[in-house]
Amino acid sequence: MPETLISVIGLIAASLTTIAFLPQAIKTWKTKSTDDLSPAMFTLLCSGILLWLIYGILIHDLPIILANGVTICLASIILFYIFKPSQAKKIEHIAIWTNNLEEMKDFYCDVFDAKAGRRYHNPAKRFTSYFLVLSSGARIELMNKGVPALNNSWGHISISVGSKHRVDELTHKVEKKGVEIASYPRSTGDGYYESVIKDPEGNLVEITI
Incomplete structure (x- = not known):
């Protein structure tokens, strides 16, 4: 299989998995609520995404770098609101x-x-x-x-x-x-x-x- 096609498939896959975080990030930003989300799950998820980003940088893999770079930004928004101190009334x-x-x-x-x-x-x-x-x-x-x-x-x-x-x-x-x-x-x-x-x-x- 041509390397160009392999890269395109990788970029499409990376885009889809990254976009999947967008609706939740937007909802969390608007409502400022993360009641139904598990702090432990999202902490582990963000840690895994960060390691994937580091891995992509080390092997110079553009799809991995782009996908996990954007995903860690979106996931961090959600993680911020999960651990944000309780708002004053x-x-x-x-x-x-x-x-x-x-x-x-x-x-x-x-x-x-x-x-x-x-x-x-x-x-x-x-x-x-x-x-x-x-x-x-x-x-x-x-x-x-x-x-x-x-x-x-x-x-x-x-x-x-x-x-x-x-x-x-x-x-x-x-x-x-x-x-x-x-x-x-x-x-x-x-x-x-x-x-x-x-x-x-x-x-x-x-x-x-």
């Missing part, structure tokens, strides 16, 4: 019920230079909302449910804990302490994984990733 967003969704959106965008995300609508629940992002990264959720809202109707506070596992863990922990659970952990229609609890005065607090 932070306010994810504040939610406000409003009677005039578009007017409120325009107000915050015009006055505070907020950037509005896509308009979310759930016809079954007659629920519509916008997420607005301020320049600092702070977020406001404007919500309308097709019924009159009280003036200054505060909806809920959302607190990020970093991962699905921590959402489940904290929800279970506070339930044992007697805290009322308004909604158990679930994936929502607008892409969140969250539970909802009530504080001592009945205010809603979302626990989310």
Whole structure:
């Protein structure tokens, strides 16, 4: 078999095995969550990839060098988030019920230079909302449910804990302490994984990733 063809086969094989890491790396980068991944497995995998890279360099094999060089970069992203220290809890967003969704959106965008995300609508629940992002990264959720809202109707506070596992863990922990659970952990229609609890005065607090 010609050496050129052998090299092409090697490059194609290397490309496919490298690309296989891309979806997981992108997902981990976006969600910052590695709950379902084994730290031991990924540590061993990265060690093996690194040794393959060193081996490829020593024997001057381009397909091995390229494949394992790119793969170790993608795998390292995942490994970083596996061993990254637990994120500090932070306010994810504040939610406000409003009677005039578009007017409120325009107000915050015009006055505070907020950037509005896509308009979310759930016809079954007659629920519509916008997420607005301020320049600092702070977020406001404007919500309308097709019924009159009280003036200054505060909806809920959302607190990020970093991962699905921590959402489940904290929800279970506070339930044992007697805290009322308004909604158990679930994936929502607008892409969140969250539970909802009530504080001592009945205010809603979302626990989310």
